[in-house]
Amino acid sequence: MHQLAVSHLWCGQSISLLKELKQCCAKESSFLPRDSGLKMIEAAPAENHNAVSAKCRDANVEELWGLTSFFGYSTQTFVQAVNMLDRFLTIMKVQAKHLPCIGVCCLHMAAKMVEEERSISPTQELIRISHSKFTVSDLCRMEKIISEKLGSLEQHAVTALTFLRLYHTAFVSLTAGRVEFPSIVTLEAQLKACTCRLVFSKARPSVLALSLIAQELKALQSTTAMKVVQQLQKYLKISEGELLHWRELVAQCMAQYYSGECTKPDNKKLVWIVSRRTAQNLRANRCCVPGLPTIPEGNWDESESEDSCEDMSCEEDSLYGSPGSDGGGAYFPSTFLSNCRK
Known part of the structure; x- marks a missing residue:
C-alpha cells in the first residue's frame, strides 16, 4: 500500500x-574537483610545508567553518566556498603559505554570490578577524586569479x-x-x-x-x-x-x-569584548600587514616555483582558534583521518 x-x-x-x-x-x-589533483593532495606529506597536504586543507576548511559561524553566513556560502577551494587546489600547484589567502578569498567570493549585500562582511574586517598576513589588494588579486582559473562562476553551484x-x-x-x-x-x-x-x-x-x-x-x-x-x-x-x-x-x-572526542562549533556568533587600547592596537596592526608573496600560477603538471619570501604556513595561529571551540582542537581526532586514507 x-x-x-x-x-x-x-x-x-x-x-x-x-x-x-x-x-x-x-x-x-562540472563542479567536481579534479580527481588527479585530489590524489596529489592526499599524497603530499603533512610535514611538507611547500605543498598543500590533506591535513593542511582540512585545517583550512575548519577555519572557514569558524569564519562562517562568526559572520553568520549560511551553509550554502560555506559549502560553495569549499567547493571553489577544492576545485582551485586540484588544478593549480599551490604552496601551503598561500592557502590562507585562497581560503578566505573563496569564502568572500561565495558570500558575495549567496548572501544579501548588507550581510557581507567588509573585506578589511574579514582579513582582520581571520588574522591573516595579506592585504585587501592581495585578496582582490587572488579573487581575479581564482575567477580566471575556474572560469565562469555560477551563483548556485x-x-x-x-x-x-x-x-x-x-x-x-x-x-x-x-x-x-x-x-x-x-x-x-x-x-x-x-x-x-x-x-x-x-x-x-x-x-x-x-x-x-x-x-x-x-x-x-x-x-x-x-x-x-x-x-x-x-x-x-x-x-x-x-x-x-x-x-x-x-x-x-x-x-x-557525535563522540566526545571532537569539538564542534556552536552556531552562535562569537562575541569579542576588547579594551580601547586593544582596539587601537588592532587598528594599528592593520596598517603594517606584510604583503602576500608572489603566487606562482603553475598547474599541477608544471614544475613548482621556489619562493624565498616570508613563510605563510597554513598552521598559523588564528585569533579565534579552532572554530567554535575556543582553541579546543580539531573537529575530528587523527584516528578518523588515518582510517579514511586506508
Missing part, C-alpha cells in the same frame, strides 16, 4: 522535483547541499508526515562536518547527499522511507556498491562527530 502511494505521488505533485534532480545530476560533474535540500523536500512530500524525518538543519550540520574532510570531495554530490540521508534513516527502520531511497537511487542511477561505500564513510564520520 505504501509503495503504491509513493509511486502515485511521484507521478503527481513531484514530477517537477524529479526533473530538477535530473537536471542537477547532469550538471554536477551544484553541490551536495543542492541535492540534500531536494531529497529532503522529496521525503517530506512523499511520506506525508507518516515518517519522523531528520530536520534539514541536522542534515546540513552533518554535511558541513563531512565537508571538512578531503575524502568526501571525491564523492559525487548526489551520492554523498543520499548517503547522509540513508544513514540517518537506517536508525529509523522505516520501510516507507527506505523505499523512497531506493526509488531515488534507481532514478538517479546510483549503484548499490557506490551508495554503500559512502554510507560507511559517512557512518564513521558521524560516529566521530
Whole structure:
C-alpha cells in the first residue's frame, strides 16, 4: 500500500522535483574537483610545508567553518566556498603559505554570490578577524586569479547541499508526515562536518547527499522511507556498491562527530569584548600587514616555483582558534583521518 502511494505521488505533485534532480545530476560533474589533483593532495606529506597536504586543507576548511559561524553566513556560502577551494587546489600547484589567502578569498567570493549585500562582511574586517598576513589588494588579486582559473562562476553551484535540500523536500512530500524525518538543519550540520574532510570531495554530490540521508534513516527502520531511497537511487542511477561505500564513510564520520572526542562549533556568533587600547592596537596592526608573496600560477603538471619570501604556513595561529571551540582542537581526532586514507 505504501509503495503504491509513493509511486502515485511521484507521478503527481513531484514530477517537477524529479526533473530538477535530473537536471542537477547532469550538471554536477562540472563542479567536481579534479580527481588527479585530489590524489596529489592526499599524497603530499603533512610535514611538507611547500605543498598543500590533506591535513593542511582540512585545517583550512575548519577555519572557514569558524569564519562562517562568526559572520553568520549560511551553509550554502560555506559549502560553495569549499567547493571553489577544492576545485582551485586540484588544478593549480599551490604552496601551503598561500592557502590562507585562497581560503578566505573563496569564502568572500561565495558570500558575495549567496548572501544579501548588507550581510557581507567588509573585506578589511574579514582579513582582520581571520588574522591573516595579506592585504585587501592581495585578496582582490587572488579573487581575479581564482575567477580566471575556474572560469565562469555560477551563483548556485551544484553541490551536495543542492541535492540534500531536494531529497529532503522529496521525503517530506512523499511520506506525508507518516515518517519522523531528520530536520534539514541536522542534515546540513552533518554535511558541513563531512565537508571538512578531503575524502568526501571525491564523492559525487548526489551520492554523498543520499548517503547522509540513508544513514540517518537506517536508525529509523522505516520501510516507507527506505523505499523512497531506493526509488531515488534507481532514478538517479546510483549503484548499490557506490551508495554503500559512502554510507560507511559517512557512518564513521558521524560516529566521530557525535563522540566526545571532537569539538564542534556552536552556531552562535562569537562575541569579542576588547579594551580601547586593544582596539587601537588592532587598528594599528592593520596598517603594517606584510604583503602576500608572489603566487606562482603553475598547474599541477608544471614544475613548482621556489619562493624565498616570508613563510605563510597554513598552521598559523588564528585569533579565534579552532572554530567554535575556543582553541579546543580539531573537529575530528587523527584516528578518523588515518582510517579514511586506508
